[in-house]
Amino acid sequence: MSVSVSVDAETNVVGLIGHPVEHSMSPAMHNAAFKELGLNYVYLAFDVPPERLEGAVRGAADLGIVGLNVTIPHKEAVMELCDELDRDAELTGAVNTVRFSRGKIEGFNTDGEGFLRALQEETDFDPRGTKSVILGAGGAARAVSFKLATEGADEIVIANRTVSRAERLAEELREKVGVKARAIGLDGDEIERELQDADLLVDATPVGMYPNENEPPLVTADQMREDLIVNDLVYNPPKTRLLEEAEKAGAVPVSGVGMLVYQGALAFELWTGEEAPVDVMREAVLEHLQ
Structure with missing residues (x-):
């Protein structure tokens, strides 16, 4: 499944921050989902070393980025930058999804x-x-x-x-x-x-x-x-x-493919308010694994 992404001045940006991120399957999975639903979103991967985490997150908020997935090694450190945490993030002591909403940085754990x-x-x-x-x-x-x-x-x-x-x-x-x-x-x-x-x-x-x-x-x-x-x-x-x-x-x-897909689908829904096309996301992952 090849996914072409069209970007314009009204495109909503979401993405992944981690270090490293080059092998992530999240861009293929999410961009396939956006294309399937005709949503004007694009998902990008950002390699952010630990010393640049705070600047990256606050900069993303200032730029109007809708949300971010968070992966190793930032899942615990990013909690300190969140204004609000959901119950799963509080219990586990880790955040894997951030949403920028109403001027606040909201942290979630969908794992x-x-x-x-x-x-x-x-x-x-x-x-x-x-x-x-x-x-x-x-x-x-x-x-x-x-x-x-x-x-x-x-x-x-x-x-x-x-x-x-x-x-x-x-x-x-x-x-x-x-x-x-x-x-x-x-x-x-x-x-x-x-x-x-x-x-x-x-x-x-x-x-x-x-x-x-x-x-x-x-x-x-x-x-x-x-x-x-x-x-x-x-x-x-x-x-x-x-x-x-x-x-x-x-x-x-x-x-483990199912957990990868569903944690991503839950993040997708937090950002877009739309039901995630889980089958399309799974197909994109499996194609990427071949």
Whole structure:
């Protein structure tokens, strides 16, 4: 899907700030959506080093830019520049979407809701009363675990190489939401024990991401059970080695492409007020991945 963009004096500008940004799929995804709906918007990617973050955000507001997606390494630092935060941004301690509105800088986090919508599109998963095992304790793991907790999960286990970092996240989950949360390491036997009665496994680490797609997965088929839902948040490649292991085990594999698309779709709707053409956005991502 090639997307030609027409720009004139009335074109609304949105974009992405991060460092680096050259491999982002967001421009293709959003510009395809704008074209589909006939909206006079353009999405650009801006490489902004950390020392230029404040100037970039305040400059974007002054220039009349409608909004920005925010990626590594700015998701936490940009919070200090926001006048208002939504609940998900406050809970997770990170902002991935900014909207400039009524003279204010509004910060949102659409990662958790994007994750849940994508998961529920492909499965019948309902977080209420469930147990989840989350691999990783970084930004993606925070977004996922807080969304599961606020949607009624019964138990969340955070597995991370640095157990102290996992424990900090588990403690926040207990204190802020009241969910039963524990931390463990990445020992295979311990993870296998936790998965015996788990409903959902989420890999929120970059293990298996291109160009390291042949890296061994953190969990293998012999550690999974048949009805386990396995969601790898890595979207490049769309089918990771972890998801191949899930198929071997008869578990339910869920690609990270859906979360990428839905977190973007939610940002799209915050900026435009229009319902995002999710199928068009997904097609643009998958074409970009080929």
